[in-house]
Amino acid sequence: EICPVGSLCPSCSTVGSWGSVDFARVGAHVGPNGSAEEKHTAKCLSAAVADSYSRVAGRELDADFQRVGYQYFADQRTGTYTQWPKDENNALCAADWDPRMRPW
Numbered sequence: 001e002i003c004p005v006g007s008l009c010p011s012c013s014t015v016g017s018w019g020s021v022d023f024a025r026v027g028a029h030v031g032p033n034g035s036a037e038e039k040h041t042a043k044c045l046s047a048a049v050a051d052s053y054s055r056v057a058g059r060e061l062d063a064d065f066q067r068v069g070y071q072y073f074a075d076q077r078t079g080t081y082t083q084w085p086k087d088e089n090n091a092l093c094a095a096d097w098d099p100r101m102r103p104w
Helices: 036-060
Strands: 020-022 027-029 071-074 081-084
Touching (some): 036 071
Antiparallel strands (some): 071 081
């Protein structure tokens, strides 16, 4: 895959009170709209942001996971959603879920 980024679904490890998350990875949910080319571009944007998100997390995250700031963005054209940490939230995995409709 040219622009790899892990899916938000299906599995993460349970980390204490955080539930099912992976603090080492960024996850993405490919949106419901757009052409194949537009979705591919959105995945490439997700991969590019993943590097930045991982660097910030490495600097800011403490060893006890007491100070965690979620980082995320959504692509307007396709509805693709990218987030650190990777979080197995079933609502985000639903095929009809569209981050453009959430109350940002």
